[in-house]
Amino acid sequence: xxxxxxxxxxxxxxxxxxxxxxxxxxxxxxxxxxxxxxxxxxxxxxxxxxxxxxxxxxxxxxxxxxxxxxxxxxxxxxxxxxxxxxxxxxxxxxxxxxxxxxxxxxxxxxxxxxxxxxxxxxxxxxxxxxxxxxxxxxxxxxxxxxxxxxxxxxxxxxxxxxxxxxxxxxxxxxxxxxxxxxxxxxxxxxxxxxxxxxxxxxxxxxxxxxxxxxxxxxxxxxxxxxxxxxxxxxxxxxxxxxxxxxxxxxxxxxxxxxxxxxxxxxxxxxxxxxxxxxxxxxxxxxxxxxxxxxxxxxxxxxxxxxxxxxxxxxxxxxxxxxxxxxxxxxxxxxxxxxxxxxxxxxxxxxxxxxxxxxxxxxxxxxxxxxxxxxxxxxxxxxxxxx
Amino acid sequence: xxxxxxxxxxxxxxxxxxxxxxxxxxxxxxxxxxxxxxxxxxxxxxxxxxxxxxxxxxxxxxxxxxxxxxxxxxxxxxxxxxxxxxxxxxxxxxxxxxxxxxxxxxxxxxxxxxxxxxxxxxxxxxxxxxxxxxxxxxxxxxxxxxxxxxxxxxxxxxxxxxxxxxxxxxxxxxxxxxxxxxxxxxxxxxxx
Numbered sequence: 001x002x003x004x005x006x007x008x009x010x011x012x013x014x015x016x017x018x019x020x021x022x023x024x025x026x027x028x029x030x031x032x033x034x035x036x037x038x039x040x041x042x043x044x045x046x047x048x049x050x051x052x053x054x055x056x057x058x059x060x061x062x063x064x065x066x067x068x069x070x071x072x073x074x075x076x077x078x079x080x081x082x083x084x085x086x087x088x089x090x091x092x093x094x095x096x097x098x099x100x101x102x103x104x105x106x107x108x109x110x111x112x113x114x115x116x117x118x119x120x121x122x123x124x125x126x127x128x129x130x131x132x133x134x135x136x137x138x139x140x141x142x143x144x145x146x147x148x149x150x151x152x153x154x155x156x157x158x159x160x161x162x163x164x165x166x167x168x169x170x171x172x173x174x175x176x177x178x179x180x181x182x183x184x185x186x187x188x189x190x191x192x193x194x195x196x197x198x199x200x201x202x203x204x205x206x207x208x209x210x211x212x213x214x215x216x217x218x219x220x221x222x223x224x225x226x227x228x229x230x231x232x233x234x235x236x237x238x239x240x241x242x243x244x245x246x247x248x249x250x251x252x253x254x255x256x257x258x259x260x261x262x263x264x265x266x267x268x269x270x271x272x273x274x275x276x277x278x279x280x281x282x283x284x285x286x287x288x289x290x291x292x293x294x295x296x297x298x299x300x301x302x303x304x305x306x307x308x309x310x311x312x313x314x315x316x317x318x319x320x321x322x323x324x325x326x327x328x329x330x331x332x333x334x335x336x337x338x339x340x341x342x343x344x345x346x347x348x349x350x351x352x353x354x355x356x357x358x359x360x361x362x363x364x365x366x367x368x369x370x371x372x373x374x375x376x377x378x379x380x381x382x383x384x385x386x
Numbered sequence: 387x388x389x390x391x392x393x394x395x396x397x398x399x400x401x402x403x404x405x406x407x408x409x410x411x412x413x414x415x416x417x418x419x420x421x422x423x424x425x426x427x428x429x430x431x432x433x434x435x436x437x438x439x440x441x442x443x444x445x446x447x448x449x450x451x452x453x454x455x456x457x458x459x460x461x462x463x464x465x466x467x468x469x470x471x472x473x474x475x476x477x478x479x480x481x482x483x484x485x486x487x488x489x490x491x492x493x494x495x496x497x498x499x500x501x502x503x504x505x506x507x508x509x510x511x512x513x514x515x516x517x518x519x520x521x522x523x524x525x526x527x528x529x530x531x532x533x534x535x536x537x538x539x540x541x542x543x544x545x546x547x548x549x550x551x552x553x554x555x556x557x558x559x560x561x562x563x564x565x566x567x568x569x570x571x572x573x574x575x576x577x578x
Contacts, residue, residue, distance in 0.1 A: 123422075125420075
């Protein structure tokens with residue numbers, strides 16, 4: 001059945017049990033779907049119950065998300081939820097655009113037992129509460145909401161009693177050009193530029209003589225919360241690497257495989273900081289010496305599942321690129337192809353002394369396929385980590 | 387603790403609350419926290435004769451006509467957002483002052499311009515309407531609009547009516563399409 005806005009019904013009335021699914025389909029790139037587990041006061045009491053692409057599972061597994069570029073599905077087991085979690089509010093947010101542009105935006109409860117068309121009720125909100133599941137008089141109910149905040153995620157978080165570190169209340173909401181970074185540097189995630197299909201290129205005009213140090217960082221799920229009783233968690237070994245091409249004919253690959261770590265202070269002025277085999281510490285980092293950026297023609301960033309079954313959804317991999325004085329740029333590996341081990345992420349190009357970052361979310365069998373595809377031709381031989 | 391009345395259930399006010407003379411109808415809701423048009427709930431009362439209609443238009447007590455029948459029914463004023471603690475709107479009824487030809491008082495709650503703004507009670511947080519003994523503060527009935535009338539935009543809470551020398555209350559709890567205008571017309575008010 002189709003639910004109206006504001007409608008409240010008990011789940012049992014809809015034939016929905018304690019184990020159910022909440023599926024959200026959306027037609028706008030860059031929409032983030034989140035489930036907020038809230039306490040009696042409708043506030044976030046415990047961050048672990050905020051389930052989204054970067055925290056895919058509540059501690060006991062009562063709320064789990066599988067997210068893709070145009071849909072997100074939550075598997076819910078209400079009986080597992082601790083009493084302190086009184087409701088789960090499902091939200092849709094976008095950094096720069098009204099969620100109403102996500103035509104359509106539909107929530108489906110447990111298959112098609114109940115559906116709710118959210119977008120038709122929206123206007124200019126950039127953060128929207130779509131629907132909630134909540135405890136009421138000893139049972140679970142569903143309530144549709146379709147209301148939110150023009151000021152987006154910060155306003156939503158504030159509504160839930162959370163704080164967004166160091167984000168000024170007057171954060172420009174007119175930040176309508178997703179590709180153009182604002183001036184203030186900010187380490188907060190909310191200021192991040194996310195390279196999505198809709199805005200695949202970011203151009204960073206050279207502000208001073210050099211770019212300083214360009215840092216490319218890869219982090220991924222550390223198999224947390226996956227401690228099974230009878231088997232050890234299978235850590236995923238994800239490698240960060242780059243293919244590079246210099247203006248003066250040099251080209252190569254930098255990766256932990258074959259100990260090709262590169263060099264920061266000498267040709268090729270790109271260096272990998274070491275090999276993190278579990279993601280448990282700090283992930284992997286590649287630094288590019290901006291002082292010599294004029295010698296570099298382009299850098300192609302990739303991530304590689306070296307060990308373990310390729311399962312990109314499970315990695316929750318996020319690559320962040322930091323350039324001093326610029327907001328962080330991030331690319332998420334959400335649309336994985338599980339039969340391919342290598343994920344091309346972005347290409348950083350030097351176009352007439354202007355640094356340009358292009359999203360390149362494509363999956364390949366290996367480094368050679370990637371290199372051939374983008375025209376960096378190298379001679380390859382098989383290698384293995386020791 | 388308020389008595390929970392099912393729809394159509396009756397309670398004898400004189401028995402339940404001996405000496406009851408002044409009744410408070412309290413309507414409360416939370417200010418809208420999200421962006422968008424504020425929720426403007428209105429409590430209104432209709433003084434009805436045995437025919438079930440108002441004696442005259444002034445028997446319709448609402449935000450534009452706060453008092454009638456020599457002060458037997460007083461609306462405490464319009465609240466347009468829900469701002470403030472406790473009841474956001476109140477109507478006070480003094481039974482001993484009620485004219486003899488008033489047989490019952492119907493109490494309704496509506497959302498102002500609900501259709502235009504696409505609003506319903508379920509979108510409003512903590513919306514309720516209650517009937518209480520003004521002197522003791524004791525609640526006779528309370529209705530949770532947010533939960534139990536979620537898709538409605540207007541509701542007849544119930545009727546305070548004469549039964550011999552007694553006053554009784556009948557819980558109606560019936561949703562109503564069409565808003566305050568249509569309700570008023572059905573009770574015989576000339577809507578201009």
